[in-house]
Amino acid sequence: MESLLASARSWVKEHAGGQALHLLKTEEWLKRINPAASEAMLLAALTHDMERAFPGPDSPKQDPSRGPDDPLYLQAHSERSARIVGDFLHEQQAPPELTEEVMALIRVHEVGGWPAADWVQAADSLSFLEVNVQPFLNMMSNARTGWSPENVRAKFSWMYTRIRLPEARRWASPLYQQALERLQQQKDFFETGR
């Protein structure tokens, strides 16, 4: 079990650049909130956003003004990640059933759908609220990114409220409150600094 996860961790570190931390933390959170998580769940958590590491002509583009839960973007992003991770696992000679299960979990990583998928989705939200808040606040200070304070607030709220498992929400609640406070502080700073 460990060797496939170890190869996936190296793959993520090698290709995901600044997003590697979010992916590694998603695996960590999943272990913390569900020590019985399966290999498929851990692999999905670790690699769920990997399509962003391999930009191409078919890369989906997120338009912040369409809201954080734009179904067209989320589906294209999830499908593309599932395909890229499926190819990687195939190259690693992972058992086909395992590869299928990981791909199925990645296809629904934004929305969840059944217990294993809900755990992976919750771990993604927890990792986001732990390590992706600052990058979003940074984008907020650059008008050209399209991430206005309202769009960033909507993104933070969605990452919290989409969590389907009550026990995972309890873990996420303080991180979410902190994210909102930091957003408010940064907004106040810009408004009074002008």
Ligand SMILES: [Fe+2]
């Ligand atoms: Fe994602």
Ligand SMILES: [Fe+2]
């Ligand atoms: Fe993610």
